[in-house]
Amino acid sequence: MMQFVWAFLVGGAICVIGQLMFDVAKLTPGHTMSLLVVAGAVADGLGLYDPLVEFAGAGASVPITSFGNSLVHGALSELERDGIMGVVTGIFEVTSGGISAAIIFSFLAALVFKPKG
Amino acid sequence: MANQQMKKTTQVQRKYQALAKGKEPPRPIVLNCIRAFVAGGAICVLGQGIMEAMVHWFDMEQDKASDPTVAILIFISVLLTSFGVYDKIAQWAGAGAAVPVTGFANSLCSSALEHRSEGLVLGVGGNMFKLAGSVIVFGVVAAFFIGILHHILGGGAH
Numbered sequence: 001m002m003q004f005v006w007a008f009l010v011g012g013a014i015c016v017i018g019q020l021m022f023d024v025a026k027l028t029p030g031h032t033m034s035l036l037v038v039a040g041a042v043a044d045g046l047g048l049y050d051p052l053v054e055f056a057g058a059g060a061s062v063p064i065t066s067f068g069n070s071l072v073h074g075a076l077s078e079l080e081r082d083g084i085m086g087v088v089t090g091i092f093e094v095t096s097g098g099i100s101a102a103i104i105f106s107f108l109a110a111l112v113f114k115p116k117g
Numbered sequence: 118m119a120n121q122q123m124k125k126t127t128q129v130q131r132k133y134q135a136l137a138k139g140k141e142p143p144r145p146i147v148l149n150c151i152r153a154f155v156a157g158g159a160i161c162v163l164g165q166g167i168m169e170a171m172v173h174w175f176d177m178e179q180d181k182a183s184d185p186t187v188a189i190l191i192f193i194s195v196l197l198t199s200f201g202v203y204d205k206i207a208q209w210a211g212a213g214a215a216v217p218v219t220g221f222a223n224s225l226c227s228s229a230l231e232h233r234s235e236g237l238v239l240g241v242g243g244n245m246f247k248l249a250g251s252v253i254v255f256g257v258v259a260a261f262f263i264g265i266l267h268h269i270l271g272g273g274a275h
Contacts, residue, residue, distance in 0.1 A: 003165060003169070004162050004165050004166070007158075007161045007162050007164070007165040008158035008159070008161060008162045009158065010161070011157050011158050011160065011161025011162070011164075011217070012153070012154035012155065012157045012158030012161070012213075013154070014157065014216060015153040015154060015156065015157025015158070015212050015213040015216045015217070016150045016153050016154045016157070016212070017212075018153065018157075018212030018213075018215060018216040019146075019149050019150050019152075019153035019154075019211050019212035019213070020146075020150065021212075022149075022211060022212055023144045023146045023149055023150075024146065029215055029248075030248060030251050030252075032212070032215075032216075033215070033216070033220075033221075033249075033251070033252045034251045034252055034254075034255040034256075036216065037252050037255055037256040037259070038255050038256065038259040040256075041256060041259040041260050041263055042259065042263065044263075045263035045266065045267065053180075053183075056161075057165050057168065057179075058161045058162070058163075058164035058165035058167075058168050058183070058186065059158075059161045059165070061164070061168075061183045061186070061187070062160060062161045062164040062186075062187070062190065062217045062218055062219075063157070063161070063216050063217050063218070064216055064217065064218060064220065064221055064252065065216075066218070067218070067221070067252065067256055068256045068259060068260065071256045071257060071259070071260035072259075072260045072263050072264070074260075075260045075261065075263070075264035076263075076264060076267055079264050079267060079268055084265075084268055086264075087260075087261060087264035087265060087268065088261070090264075091257055091260050091261065091264075092257075094184075097184045097187065097188060098184070098187045098188065098191065098218065098221075099253070101187070101188040101191045101192065101222075102191050102195070102221060102222045102225045102226075102249075103225065103245065105191060105192055105195040105222070105226070106195055106222070106225040106226040106229045106245060107229065107241060107245070109195050109196075109198070109199045109226050109229065109230065110226075110229040110230055110233045110237075110241045111237075112199070113199040113200075113230060114230070114233070115227075115230040115231050115233065
């Protein structure tokens with residue numbers, strides 16, 4: 001049960017950081033998301049993101065920062081296995097599921113639905 | 118860019134801009150943050166619920182369960198976007214709807230739908246990553262440099 005509470009608190013906190021970047025720093029959504037992804041990637045590079053996922057579960061793995069985290073994860077695990085080329089080949093190893101799902105579902109949606117509002 | 122634009126404006130235009138800035142309604146920052154917190158937290162709790170369900174019913178390990186969880190969240194987000202519901206949620210929740218992975222799916226799907234009328238290849242295919250592309254570009258470039266740094270500094274994977 002505590003997992004749900006931590007997921008709520010940590011996930012909410014990351015969204016508040018995003019909101020502050022919108023409202024206080026007056027960044028566009030594109031800039032905000034890019035910065036958050038890079039922040040997630042750097043956090044994983046320093047080994048800080050895994051403990052956060054361990055602790056907050058979906059609170060850390062659902063926000064977009066985890067996308068940067070998974071990119072670095074893929075790059076580093078193939079770096080260890082295949083050497084320097086692994087950095088390039090491994091980047092999408094972990095995230096390919098999410099990106100493919102988003103592309104496929106969005107394409108199918110575009111076939112079926114008309115834009116609303 | 119902004120400075121270059123400023124140079125082209127006349128005295129009157131600059132005066133107007135200063136006036137308009139004063140009349141702009143202030144953004145309700147605290148309220149926006151509370152909304153973002155509640156909505157973002159709720160989406161993460163939903164994700165946690167899906168993850169626990171995966172672990173419980175499909176005998177998945179905790180870290181393996183996060184991939185199908187993300188896929189399910191993306192599916193839900195695409196459906197809500199297609200029915201025009203997600204944009205309404207986003208209007209209320211601000212970053213609370215944009216920062217979770219559902220916001221990423223929303224930006225893909227809404228770009229795809231918006232440009233549907235320009236055809237499948239040039240419209241849907243060409244514009245799907247119009248908004249989400251920068252996230253992928255900067256994520257990949259950052260991951261590349263972090264990987265190179267790890268290689269140079271000799272840190273292993275974790």
